[in-house]
Amino acid sequence: MRATLTALLTIVGLCAYAQNPLVGKSTAYPEKPLRFVVPFTPGSGVDIVARLLGQKLGESWNQSVVVDNRSGAGGTIGAEIVAKAVPDGYTILMGNLATHGINPNLYRRLPYDAVKDFAAITQVAEVTNVLVVHPSLQVKSIQDFIALAKAKPATINYGSGGSGSGAHLAAELFKSMAGINLVHVPYKGVGLAMNDLIGGQIQLMFSNLLSSLPHVRAGRLRALGVTTTKRSPAIPELPTIAEEGLRGYEATNWFGLLAPAGTPMQVITKLNAVIVKVLHLPEVKNRLSSQGAEPVGNAPEAFAAHIKSEIARWKTVITQAGITAD
Numbered sequence: 001m002r003a004t005l006t007a008l009l010t011i012v013g014l015c016a017y018a019q020n021p022l023v024g025k026s027t028a029y030p031e032k033p034l035r036f037v038v039p040f041t042p043g044s045g046v047d048i049v050a051r052l053l054g055q056k057l058g059e060s061w062n063q064s065v066v067v068d069n070r071s072g073a074g075g076t077i078g079a080e081i082v083a084k085a086v087p088d089g090y091t092i093l094m095g096n097l098a099t100h101g102i103n104p105n106l107y108r109r110l111p112y113d114a115v116k117d118f119a120a121i122t123q124v125a126e127v128t129n130v131l132v133v134h135p136s137l138q139v140k141s142i143q144d145f146i147a148l149a150k151a152k153p154a155t156i157n158y159g160s161g162g163s164g165s166g167a168h169l170a171a172e173l174f175k176s177m178a179g180i181n182l183v184h185v186p187y188k189g190v191g192l193a194m195n196d197l198i199g200g201q202i203q204l205m206f207s208n209l210l211s212s213l214p215h216v217r218a219g220r221l222r223a224l225g226v227t228t229t230k231r232s233p234a235i236p237e238l239p240t241i242a243e244e245g246l247r248g249y250e251a252t253n254w255f256g257l258l259a260p261a262g263t264p265m266q267v268i269t270k271l272n273a274v275i276v277k278v279l280h281l282p283e284v285k286n287r288l289s290s291q292g293a294e295p296v297g298n299a300p301e302a303f304a305a306h307i308k309s310e311i312a313r314w315k316t317v318i319t320q321a322g323i324t325a326d
Contacts, residue, residue, distance in 0.1 A: 029267055033064040035091045039078025039099055040161075041071045041191040045127055045210035049255050049293060050094040053124065056278040071189055074162050074325070075099040076111065083112035087260040089267035093118070097166050097253045101310035105318045106164040106325050114311060120304040121257040121271050124279065125293040128209040128234070129170055129227040129251055131241065132216060134200050142225045142244035145204075149180035157183045159193035159202040164325050167193070169314065170206035170227055170251035172321045177246045197221065208253050209234060209292025226292075227251040234292040254296075254310075256303055272300055 034057070038050045047069060054065035070078035075098040082093035093099070095118075104114045112118075131142070137156075139145040149156055160167035163186050175182055185202050187193040194212070197205045198220050205212075209232060215221040216235070225241040226232050229250050241249045257275060259268060276297040278284055285295050298306075317323075 029089055029270060030061055030063050032090060033066055034089075036065055036067045036094055037078045037082050037091065038067055038069045038094050039071060039075035040069070040096075041189045042069050043211065044190050045208040045253070045293070046094050046096050046255055048210055048291070049124060049288070052284065052287065053094075053257075053275065053278060056281065056284060057274060060274055060278065074103055074106070074165055076103055076107065079103070079114075080111040082258065082260055083117040085260045087119075087262035087264075089259060089263050089271065091260065092121070092271070093258045094124075094255060095258050096255045097310065097314075098164075100256070100258070100307045101314050102164055102166065102169065102318070104311050105315040106323065115304075115308060117261050118258040119261055119263045119268055120300045120307065121259060121268055122275050122300065123254060123256040123296040123298050123303040123306055124275070125255050125288055125295050127253040127255065127294075128232045128292040129166070129206050129253055130209045130212055130216075130235075130238070130292070131174070131204065131206055131224045131227070132197070132212050132221040133204040133224060134197055134202070135219070135222050136200055137203050137222075139224065140222075142239075142241055142246070145224055146178045146180060146245070149178070149182060153181040154183055156204065157185050157202040158204045158206070159185045159187055159197055160205065161190035161193055162186045162188065162325075164318065164323050165190070166208075166251070166253050167206045168323070169317055169321075172323065173251055173317060174206070174241070174246070174249065176321070177249055206251065213291055232292050233289050233294075254306075255293075256296075256307075268300055 036050050036054050038047050040046045051067050054067050058065045070081055079099040082091055085091035100114045139148055158171050196202050216223045223238050225239050225244050227241055279295040279297040288295055
């Protein structure tokens with residue numbers, strides 16, 4: 001009787017194994033190229049970090065990582081693609097503040113649930129934002145700029161990657177705290193806004209330091225202050241906006257990797273372990289830090305909790321400013 005029961009249980013177990021193609025494959029994962037979906041344009045801060053991680057991850061696993069830029073609707077298009085992808089660990093989202101902090105409060109009919117439709121892997125980095133102006137604007141500091149804006153209300157244009165984007169919210173928070181009136185010019189992508197800022201079509205922008213620092217160093221843009229509570233190691237001579245008189249001002253961007261909900265935990269664990277290892281490589285840490293991005297590399301549970309707290313935080317800012325999506 002005992003032998004018969006043992007045989008029956010063995011057969012049931014083997015059937016369950018055969019019906020679930022993911023079971024037992026964690027040791028072999030990955031067996032094919034991975035796809036990193038970046039919901040923003042090439043050259044954006046999210047894209048820069050994704051390509052760096054993809055390269056190092058490919059080297060660690062001897063498996064290629066394809067970066068797939070799917071920009072549009074403030075990151076919504078790319079995020080939806082991953083939310084609806086097969087949860088096998090081969091389609092990964094490089095999410096950020098917009099996709100998993102702002103958009104849940106901005107869009108009435110968001111095509112994904114930022115919490116329920118994703119499995120958090122790890123927060124990759126925190127990225128300093130910086131207020132940059134075109135050199136033709138005759139200001140050298142935050143206080144200079146505020147004085148000019150008060151003297152010429154509603155005449156200075158600032159760009160962003162769209163209504164409700166991180167740059168837009170950072171500017172609205174700045175406007176509110178400084179008591180000034182600026183004109184918002186939304187673009188269909190951060191790259192387009194940056195191009196017009198460099199060209200002088202708009203006067204300023206809140207941009208992540210990762211993508212704007214090369215232009216600052218080349219003299220194409222002038223940086224006035226960073227949006228974090230502490231100065232950035234990448235440009236320590238630049239004060240924080242809080243230091244310059246707007247005490248309590250903070251608007252930090254962040255990036256993180258997410259898989260579709262339902263991705264096996266053993267795959268999430270394996271992805272987390274290798275990404276955290278990559279983030280601790282000296283060359284990766286130095287490259288990110290030099291460009292204004294501070295590596296994080298936390299546990300999936302910690303990243304999931306961070307997402308929930310960011311959704312709650314930015315709901316207040318969006319509601320008070322009456323911001324809606326285009």
